[in-house]
Amino acid sequence: MSVIAAYQDLVARSELRPDPDQARIAARLDGLARALEAWRPQSSSSWFGRLFGGGREESQPPRGLYMWGSVGRGKSMLMDLFHDNVKISPKRRVHFHEFMLEAHAAIHNFRQMDEAGRREAFGRNVGDDPIPPVAAKIAEGARLLCFDEMQVTDVADAMILGRLFTELFRSGVVVVTTSNRPPRDLYKNGLNRQLFLPFIDLLEETLDVETLNGPTDYRLDRLGGMPVYYVPNGPEATAKLSEAFFRLTDYAVEDRQKVPSETLTVQGREILVPKALKGVAVFSFKRLCANPLGPADYLAIAQRYHTVIIVGIPKLGPEKRNEAKRFVTLIDALYEYRVKLLCAADAPPQELYTEGDGAFEFERTVSRLMEMQSADYLAEGHGIAA
Structure with a gap:
């Protein structure tokens, strides 16, 4: 079933009320699903190899989506419909906080490894910088990443997000995310926020930003x-x-x-x-x-x-x-x-x-x-x- 058909089915069965804002976002997600399903990367090499410069140049992936709005407007529901119905593999839907905990753990584990351990874990000498190989492993496991509730409150998250997502986007990962805040309000009033601003720029350059703020919570x-x-x-x-x-x-x-x-x-x-x-x-x-x-x-x-x-x-x-x-x-x-x-x-x-x-x-x-x-x-x- 397509994303828009799944949404219309829920409305027809009275599980959802007709909501023009939700219908607009469902149509946008349906278009993204079709673009992802039609996308054929030219390279046959691994995500890890492409991230480190191996393989041929791949075609440009579709732009992802950043959905934001007040609580209870249906953002997570629509993202679940999209994730469940888009025919692309591998894909992953994860809460943003959980994803960042995993990323920090992977970075910590990398730093505990010696050179031989890193070579065994990543298949080559990856140097001392954990971000590129950690991002490569994430990209190998998901061409599509769907995040629920992107919010940044931790300075440790803020300091790695720009570099981590630069590597993910460079590798061709497509991101769909929900948030209660527009990108410009992420990490608002946070410590050393000026160092976080390039990540906001990256989001706005790479993802389409859509507001979901219908009248009903x-x-x-x-x-x-x-x-x-x-x-x-x-x-x-x-x-x-x-x-x-x-x-x-x-x-x-x-x-x-x-x-x-x-x-x-x-x-x-x-x-x-x-x-x-x-x-x-x-x-x-x-x-x-x-x-x-x-x-x-x-x-x-x-x-x-x-x-x-x-x-x-x-x-x-x-x-x-x-x-x-x-x-x-x-x-x-x-x-x-x-x-x-x-x-x-x-x-x-x-x-x-x-x-x-x-x-x-x-x-x-x-x-x-x-x-x-x-x-x-x-x-x-x-x-x-x-």
């Missing part, structure tokens, strides 16, 4: 005014949160036993996400706060998911001071990245933790939990607030 619309904080824990609250999950993800309720899990890797450790779909993650309080997780773990969750659902938040006391401290750190991370929080607890925010070490400091968490229920907060895009 479909994530909020799907919630239909449902509360996001439920008291107390119990079957009724669980049922409401389950309903919210299926509304937010468009997942068939009858397939509830098939909701996939995910694993996040943080500093070499693995965190199991019991249920995760389309940027929505479900956890128990015990999994997140009774286990020895720390700020890096909570930041990874906040960066990866636009919505987090937590069940089983207990009323906390002095005997649960460690859990309370972790909960404070978790809420700080979710709040910083404007993650939508839906949860069930045994008490309202102001009664969750009234006695014990850090109870005074917990008042800030109470304030954030209250704000995270507001319409203004729920309407904000995922990512660090400007």
Whole structure:
């Protein structure tokens, strides 16, 4: 099925509402899909060889696409339709934060290798600069890269993005990405931002920039005014949160036993996400706060998911001071990245933790939990607030 046919089918089945902005982007993605399917690189050598100058010159690849707009307008949905229906191989769809973690890990591993190890890993002497060979390996695995939620908040990311993507584009990789910000607002007010500006120029030179900013926030619309904080824990609250999950993800309720899990890797450790779909993650309080997780773990969750659902938040006391401290750190991370929080607890925010070490400091968490229920907060895009 073509991209535009897949989109029109969803509208015909009333799974999507007619939306002129979405239809325009779907048509644009359909044209890109056809261009990619017709594109025939002249070179028969490997991506790795072409990046290092081997093989014949290849024909120019189609221009990629940078889709940006407010939260909930359907950017990720359209990119998924495109990725699932474009007939090109190899291709990859990945969250931008996850991609950058992989890139940093690959660069780190390269730097740990001696010359013999690098020759064995890359098939030739690649010198001391990790960027070209790391980019070459990425390009070998994907002629098309689809990124969800391109956002740059980390100076380490900012410093390598220009060179990394220059090598990827030079090798013929086509990029389609979503973002809540236009390219010029990436890494806004970031440290040494002037060093990042060439990457913005590169994006605008290589990708077509399209705005998707229709009138409806479909994530909020799907919630239909449902509360996001439920008291107390119990079957009724669980049922409401389950309903919210299926509304937010468009997942068939009858397939509830098939909701996939995910694993996040943080500093070499693995965190199991019991249920995760389309940027929505479900956890128990015990999994997140009774286990020895720390700020890096909570930041990874906040960066990866636009919505987090937590069940089983207990009323906390002095005997649960460690859990309370972790909960404070978790809420700080979710709040910083404007993650939508839906949860069930045994008490309202102001009664969750009234006695014990850090109870005074917990008042800030109470304030954030209250704000995270507001319409203004729920309407904000995922990512660090400007």
